[in-house]
Amino acid sequence: MEQYSTAEEADMVKKGIKDRKRREFIGKGVTLGAAMGASLLLGDPARLAAQIMPPGPPDLVAVRNGEPDVMFRKAIELMGGMDRFVKKGQTVLVKPNIAFPSAPEYGANTNPLLVKAVVEHCFAAGARKVYVFDNVAATSAGIAAQCYKNSGIEAAARGAGAIVAPGDHERYYQSVEIPGSVSLRTTKVHELLLESDAVINVPVAKHHGYTFLTAAMKNLMGVVWDRQHYHFNGLDQCIADFCLLCKPVLNVVDAYRVMMSNGPQGQGLSDVALRKMLLLSSDIVAVDTAAARLIERDPMQVYYLKYGQAHNLGTMDLDTLNIIRHDLG
Amino acid sequence: MISVEPGRLKKLRLCAACALSILFLSLFLGGAEVAGILSPFLLSFQAVPAALRAMGDVSLSAATPLLLLLGATLLLGRVYCSFLCPLGMVQDVCNRLGGLRTRAPLPPFAAVRYSFTVLTVLAALFGSFALLNLLDPWSMSGRLAGHLLKPLALSVANLAVATLEIFDIYVLSFKKLSIPPASVLAVILFFGLLIGAMSLRFGRAWCNLFCPVGTILGLLSRYSLLGVRLDPQNCSGCRRCETVCKAGCIDIRRGSIDRDRCVVCFNCLTVCPQGALAYRPAGRRMDAESASRREFLWGLALAGTTAVGSLAASTGLVPAGMVGQSVPIFPPGAKSLKNFSRSCTACHLCVNVCPTRVLVPAYLAYGIAGILQPRLDYRIGHCDFSCHACGLICPSGAIVPLTPAIKKQTRIGSVRLYEQRCVVHLNKKHCGACGEACPTHAIIPAEKGRVVFPTIEQDYCIGCGACEKACPTSPRAIVVTAEQVHGLAKKRLDPTPAAALPVTGEEGFPF
Numbered sequence: 001m002e003q004y005s006t007a008e009e010a011d012m013v014k015k016g017i018k019d020r021k022r023r024e025f026i027g028k029g030v031t032l033g034a035a036m037g038a039s040l041l042l043g044d045p046a047r048l049a050a051q052i053m054p055p056g057p058p059d060l061v062a063v064r065n066g067e068p069d070v071m072f073r074k075a076i077e078l079m080g081g082m083d084r085f086v087k088k089g090q091t092v093l094v095k096p097n098i099a100f101p102s103a104p105e106y107g108a109n110t111n112p113l114l115v116k117a118v119v120e121h122c123f124a125a126g127a128r129k130v131y132v133f134d135n136v137a138a139t140s141a142g143i144a145a146q147c148y149k150n151s152g153i154e155a156a157a158r159g160a161g162a163i164v165a166p167g168d169h170e171r172y173y174q175s176v177e178i179p180g181s182v183s184l185r186t187t188k189v190h191e192l193l194l195e196s197d198a199v200i201n202v203p204v205a206k207h208h209g210y211t212f213l214t215a216a217m218k219n220l221m222g223v224v225w226d227r228q229h230y231h232f233n234g235l236d237q238c239i240a241d242f243c244l245l246c247k248p249v250l251n252v253v254d255a256y257r258v259m260m261s262n263g264p265q266g267q268g269l270s271d272v273a274l275r276k277m278l279l280l281s282s283d284i285v286a287v288d289t290a291a292a293r294l295i296e297r298d299p300m301q302v303y304y305l306k307y308g309q310a311h312n313l314g315t316m317d318l319d320t321l322n323i324i325r326h327d328l329g
Numbered sequence: 330m331i332s333v334e335p336g337r338l339k340k341l342r343l344c345a346a347c348a349l350s351i352l353f354l355s356l357f358l359g360g361a362e363v364a365g366i367l368s369p370f371l372l373s374f375q376a377v378p379a380a381l382r383a384m385g386d387v388s389l390s391a392a393t394p395l396l397l398l399l400g401a402t403l404l405l406g407r408v409y410c411s412f413l414c415p416l417g418m419v420q421d422v423c424n425r426l427g428g429l430r431t432r433a434p435l436p437p438f439a440a441v442r443y444s445f446t447v448l449t450v451l452a453a454l455f456g457s458f459a460l461l462n463l464l465d466p467w468s469m470s471g472r473l474a475g476h477l478l479k480p481l482a483l484s485v486a487n488l489a490v491a492t493l494e495i496f497d498i499y500v501l502s503f504k505k506l507s508i509p510p511a512s513v514l515a516v517i518l519f520f521g522l523l524i525g526a527m528s529l530r531f532g533r534a535w536c537n538l539f540c541p542v543g544t545i546l547g548l549l550s551r552y553s554l555l556g557v558r559l560d561p562q563n564c565s566g567c568r569r570c571e572t573v574c575k576a577g578c579i580d581i582r583r584g585s586i587d588r589d590r591c592v593v594c595f596n597c598l599t600v601c602p603q604g605a606l607a608y609r610p611a612g613r614r615m616d617a618e619s620a621s622r623r624e625f626l627w628g629l630a631l632a633g634t635t636a637v638g639s640l641a642a643s644t645g646l647v648p649a650g651m652v653g654q655s656v657p658i659f660p661p662g663a664k665s666l667k668n669f670s671r672s673c674t675a676c677h678l679c680v681n682v683c684p685t686r687v688l689v690p691a692y693l694a695y696g697i698a699g700i701l702q703p704r705l706d707y708r709i710g711h712c713d714f715s716c717h718a719c720g721l722i723c724p725s726g727a728i729v730p731l732t733p734a735i736k737k738q739t740r741i742g743s744v745r746l747y748e749q750r751c752v753v754h755l756n757k758k759h760c761g762a763c764g765e766a767c768p769t770h771a772i773i774p775a776e777k778g779r780v781v782f783p784t785i786e787q788d789y790c791i792g793c794g795a796c797e798k799a800c801p802t803s804p805r806a807i808v809v810t811a812e813q814v815h816g817l818a819k820k821r822l823d824p825t826p827a828a829a830l831p832v833t834g835e836e837g838f839p840f
Contacts, residue, residue, distance in 0.1 A: 290838075
């Protein structure tokens with residue numbers, strides 16, 4: 001804070017700031033007018049949106065009212081294109097939520113059309129290999145195949161050219177340390193995480209009975225072997241800690257069908273709302289904060305968001321972010 | 330007089346046995362789906378399961394396979410032993426490996442097999458399956474295949490899977506090997522080695538010493554229409570038939586074939602140069618006698634005394650009502666402890682096909698009367714909500730197949746939360762592993778202050794163990810105990826029919 005020798009001086013400075021702001025406002029208004037006029041003349045009002053926004057790609061993109069793959073196409077375009085996140089020749093891990101052996105209409109897993117679209121975009125951006133897997137929620141062996149099948153994700157991903165790999169045996173996992181963690185000192189992660197150049201996190205947003213929300217941050221639990229360790233050592237802190245190790249280049253939050261209550265399994269179709277939305281961001285904390293609002297929860301109640309922010313993984317303050325909201329309908 | 334060309338019969342038996350061996354291997358090694366397809370065909374005519382099904386479900390349809398089996402025996406002799414019994418096929422393979430060496434006829438040992446059989450049957454009627462479970466040939470085959478052969482096969486398969494994975498080919502999955510507890514393995518190995526050793530040298534000696542099925546079918550085949558018979562007038566005494574007889578039941582010196590012990594393998598028919606052996610009805614000429622009446626009576630007397638004496642001491646074999654936590658958890662479809670323990674012969678086919686590996690062979694969990702019968706172990710797995718592989722496969726009616734809807738409501742246990750072990754209660758931090766896993770929402774989240782606690786609504790619990798398996802504490806904070814009689818849990822109803830998905834009509838985004 002600057003110190004002013006007199007009250008007069010302080011007033012002058014404040015006036016100067018006000019004047020500057022007024023000039024900027026007028027300047028922006030004139031630019032806006034010119035842009036509107038130009039775009040009307042040129043017949044391209046859509047450019048208007050791009051003109052008003054500050055330069056650079058947005059921090060978060062939210063699209064609604066389309067099919068999952070259509071929404072993703074639009075969202076990634078608004079985000080600046082898939083090649084911002086996937087480089088030519090890379091090995092990419094696309095990590096959907098395949099937790100339960102439920103069909104897509106129950107909203108318990110990521111929508112298979114979305115997974116398909118993400119995989120296709122990875123290849124279009126030049127990826128050499130795309131892997132898809134999840135260590136499903138069931139704590140016993142033998143259920144993973146049904147989860148992969150009933151969710152439709154295995155077929156969709158394979159159809160798009162991804163290699164769908166298993167996650168249901170300890171032999172695929174290796175122990176790693178997590179520097180900077182509070183509770184989760186070490187964990188066993190799937191070797192594909194260690195082998196991939198980039199991770200694209202594709203969770204489904206849904207209510208969770210015990211953490212209130214499961215979306216991007218919690219989806220990464222499916223990359224570790226011993227989930228019980230999280231439950232034992234403070235679930236919320238461990239979720240946040242793991243994001244120190246695993247930093248997806250992009251989070252694609254499926255909010256097409258959203259389980260609004262009785263999550264994460266859901267009791268039936270009455271828990272599911274057809275919201276037809278999609279959220280896209282590299283900021284894992286921000287996208288989860290938006291997802292929390294989507295399921296009508298206070299983000300402050302979702303403790304792992306606070307812990308994630310404390311780890312500098314992102315921000316919960318959406319007002320500071322450059323957000324593009326787009327309605328396709 | 331009907332008689333069939335001898336060479337063809339042996340070939341027929343060999344073909345049938347080969348084909349069925351392949352099918353049995355597929356049943357034991359192929360997984361739940363394959364087993365489900367093959368089991369009605371292969372298992373309907375296994376003697377002991379068929380008998381138990383007939384007793385459990387007193388109806389003509391349930392009794393038909395058993396009646397057909399007994400009828401076939403009365404017609405054709407002990408054909409089950411050579412054509413249908415998987416343990417017989419195992420012994421024949423061992424016998425071949427042993428080189429089919431020259432054999433002298435074996436003594437009948439009638440007393441031994443009648444004692445064991447009478448003991449087995451009487452004990453079973455009084456509620457103890459101790460001998461039945463150990464001696465039933467079908468169950469023995471199931472255990473040998475499931476616990477010795479299958480891990481071997483899986484190891485080989487896993488090797489193949491691991492090799493394919495190097496090339497990013499993930500079509501098959503890596504299977505977890507399940508080794509039974511040491512006590513169970515010891516019993517299985519003991520019998521496996523014993524039968525292997527006996528059949529290597531002595532052919533079907535097991536079948537005629539210890540097998541209750543063989544003994545009973547043997548008794549019936551005394552009166553069978555067709556049988557292998559010796560015409561002493563044409564016999565030159567070369568004794569070639571004795572060298573190939575797997576049961577050691579041809580005694581040329583005395584000029585007799587013991588039809589009690591003949592397993593109708595037709596080996597002897599092809600080697601007789603005089604054609605003195607034939608598979609035919611009794612001729613008008615005097616055929617050589619079966620095992621002497623005297624032997625039979627002595628055997629019965631000995632059996633009777635042993636039986637009475639053992640039963641006097643066997644009150645310990647009958648399980649007293651099992652109380653409290655010591656009652657093992659048994660699969661849905663078993664209906665009650667009594668029904669399960671009195672129908673299960675511990676073939677372990679259910680253990681074999683269980684996808685979560687929650688079904689494990691137990692040693693004495695059900696007492697000696699239920700030796701080797703399986704139970705659910707929630708430290709290893711849980712009973713998957715949508716699965717009923719065990720019920721679809723059980724050949725004896727110990728686990729009855731339930732419709733999916735009924736199975737999802739069948740209560741096999743009840744749950745209890747021990748708050749003094751629960752991390753949420755102790756540390757005031759979120760866990761919810763149990764609540765996440767519960768398929769019937771019998772555990773619901775209850776917010777108290779800043780923390781969500783798991784709360785049990787007992788009416789909806791089906792005792793599947795998903796919570797206990799998921800619980801991260803040791804000893805578990807949430808534990809399921811067995812229901813001795815399986816009732817039905819309440820079901821939470823989904824008020825919204827499939828078509829009416831709520832569509833939120835709001836504008837914009839809520840952030």
